[in-house]
Amino acid sequence: MRYEAVVIGVSAGGIEALKVILPALPAAFPLPVAIVQHRNRRSDGFLASYLDHISAIAVREAEDKEPLLPGHAYLAPAGYHLLVEAGPSFSLSNEGHVNYSCPSVDVLFESAADVFGASLIGIVLTGANADGARGLKDIKDKGGIAIVQNPESAQAPAMPQAALAATRADFVAGLEQIAPLLVRLSSVNFREAYGTNG
Amino acid sequence: MKNGLQNPRAGYEAPAGVTHGKDAEQAEIYTLLSGIEQRYGYDFTHYSPASLKRRLERALAQTGLTRFTDLLARLLRDEACFDAFLETMSVTVTEMFRDPAFYRAVREHVVPVLRTYPFVKIWHAGCATGEEVYSMALLLHEEAFLDRVRIYATDFNKHSLDTAAEGVYSARQMAAYEANYREAGGKGDFSEYYSPGYGRAKIKDFLKERTTFSYHNLVTDGVFGEMNLICCRNVLIYFDKTLQDSVLYKFSESLRHGGFLCLGNKESLNFTAVKPLFAAVDKKERIYRKCGAPYAV
Numbered sequence: 001m002r003y004e005a006v007v008i009g010v011s012a013g014g015i016e017a018l019k020v021i022l023p024a025l026p027a028a029f030p031l032p033v034a035i036v037q038h039r040n041r042r043s044d045g046f047l048a049s050y051l052d053h054i055s056a057i058a059v060r061e062a063e064d065k066e067p068l069l070p071g072h073a074y075l076a077p078a079g080y081h082l083l084v085e086a087g088p089s090f091s092l093s094n095e096g097h098v099n100y101s102c103p104s105v106d107v108l109f110e111s112a113a114d115v116f117g118a119s120l121i122g123i124v125l126t127g128a129n130a131d132g133a134r135g136l137k138d139i140k141d142k143g144g145i146a147i148v149q150n151p152e153s154a155q156a157p158a159m160p161q162a163a164l165a166a167t168r169a170d171f172v173a174g175l176e177q178i179a180p181l182l183v184r185l186s187s188v189n190f191r192e193a194y195g196t197n198g
Numbered sequence: 199m200k201n202g203l204q205n206p207r208a209g210y211e212a213p214a215g216v217t218h219g220k221d222a223e224q225a226e227i228y229t230l231l232s233g234i235e236q237r238y239g240y241d242f243t244h245y246s247p248a249s250l251k252r253r254l255e256r257a258l259a260q261t262g263l264t265r266f267t268d269l270l271a272r273l274l275r276d277e278a279c280f281d282a283f284l285e286t287m288s289v290t291v292t293e294m295f296r297d298p299a300f301y302r303a304v305r306e307h308v309v310p311v312l313r314t315y316p317f318v319k320i321w322h323a324g325c326a327t328g329e330e331v332y333s334m335a336l337l338l339h340e341e342a343f344l345d346r347v348r349i350y351a352t353d354f355n356k357h358s359l360d361t362a363a364e365g366v367y368s369a370r371q372m373a374a375y376e377a378n379y380r381e382a383g384g385k386g387d388f389s390e391y392y393s394p395g396y397g398r399a400k401i402k403d404f405l406k407e408r409t410t411f412s413y414h415n416l417v418t419d420g421v422f423g424e425m426n427l428i429c430c431r432n433v434l435i436y437f438d439k440t441l442q443d444s445v446l447y448k449f450s451e452s453l454r455h456g457g458f459l460c461l462g463n464k465e466s467l468n469f470t471a472v473k474p475l476f477a478a479v480d481k482k483e484r485i486y487r488k489c490g491a492p493y494a495v
Contacts, residue, residue: 063464063465063469064465065469066469080464086247091435094289094432096291111249111251
């Protein structure tokens with residue numbers, strides 16, 4: 001069984017973190033990447049077009065009912081929750097804040113875990129709150145892979161710390177290690193290769 | 199299946215490859231939804247499954263029950279409980295001049311066309327508590343042809359409709375909406391449009407006179423005829439593709455030739471079957487115009 005998708009949750013310090021990870025993924029990266037970056041409700045599409053400009057993979061804001069394609073990274077639009085539906089495709093919602101956030105990392109992670117089960121890779125990066133902890137546990141409980149940025153290397157350690165407190169991560173990694181790790185995971189199943197259950 | 203319109207149950211078919219645990223939960227949700235449809239006529243089976251599931255879980259938590267089948271048993275017998283359930287199921291997040299740039303685009307692209315008509319009919323579908331309806335009425339007033347307009351504002355949430363028809367909002371909210379109004383190209387003094395009192399703000403009657411609020415369920419009710427503009431913002435995101443297509447066909451049928459369709463900021467016709475029937479007027483602000491192409495499906 002191969003992994004089918006990557007989901008990333010990131011808050012304070014996120015732009016710097018995404019600037020390290022996304023440009024380090026090759027154009028032929030075979031998985032779709034869905035990202036929740038907490039930001040102001042009024043932010044426009046600048047972040048997506050900037051990241052697209054500096055990355056080999058295509059980066060854009062997700063639209064409602066858009067299918068997830070390999071080699072594409074999708075950012076949750078400001079002010080909307082981003083959810084994964086069977087297909088797989090995205091849906092959006094703005095029914096209020098979850099963990100004081102809209103978009104919320106937990107909403108993306110839990111919906112993606114429902115669709116992808118054990119073939120999902122979840123990543124929690126720098127941030128100053130606890131969003132994503134419950135979602136990462138859900139991914140892990142359904143057999144997926146949990147990666148957490150090393151809190152010591154994070155600009156804001158609270159979010160990775162909360163994730164580590166909620167579930168046992170498969171990998172705790174520095175920012176620079178994450179893209180190479182994803183490339184490796186995209187071609188081999190971690191649990192099958194190493195016979196580990198986390 | 200490509201054309202889900204033929205299969206009214208496509209939205210809750212189990213996706214390929216799901217595990218048995220997942221099947222049980224989906225079966226429970228499906229049982230709940232069909233029971234509700236049988237008893238009350240509300241059909242949620244074609245809502246977007248992921249966000250629907252979150253709202254159902256919230257509704258379940260509010261009753262203190264743990265299983266969807268127990269929730270169904272209660273809902274079938276307890277109409278007050280169903281009322282509360284319906285509140286949870288309908289998303290009422292809204293504000294006046296939400297997405298100000300959209301209203302600027304309406305002034306720029308839509309108003310110059312509509313003002314040439316002797317009479318204008320507007321359908322605001324999924325109007326929630328009415329803030330965006332009054333925003334449109336206010337804009338048309340400033341553009342000096344509200345007296346030639348009739349706005350039909352509809353929703354399936356009767357409590358929201360009551361609030362909308364009353365047009366009373368908190369004064370604190372109005373202060374926040376004033377910034378939106380300015381950014382949306384407001385031409386007057388925002389405080390002239392409501393009467394303040396006791397921490398509340400009541401929308402003035404001249405903005406209400408041209409508006410009719412009425413019950414309409416986009417899922418089960420039919421077309422509204424001969425519209426010049428349909429505004430349906432941040433409603434379709436809660437529907438799956440099958441239901442989106444069916445509602446969009448309803449809109450297309452309800453619009454006059456050349457009529458405008460306004461969607462939410464992150465909604466588009468890109469992934470829908472009606473795309474060939476419309477031309478984009480403002481891609482960024484999601485304003486479309488019915489172009490009368492032959493039905494493609």
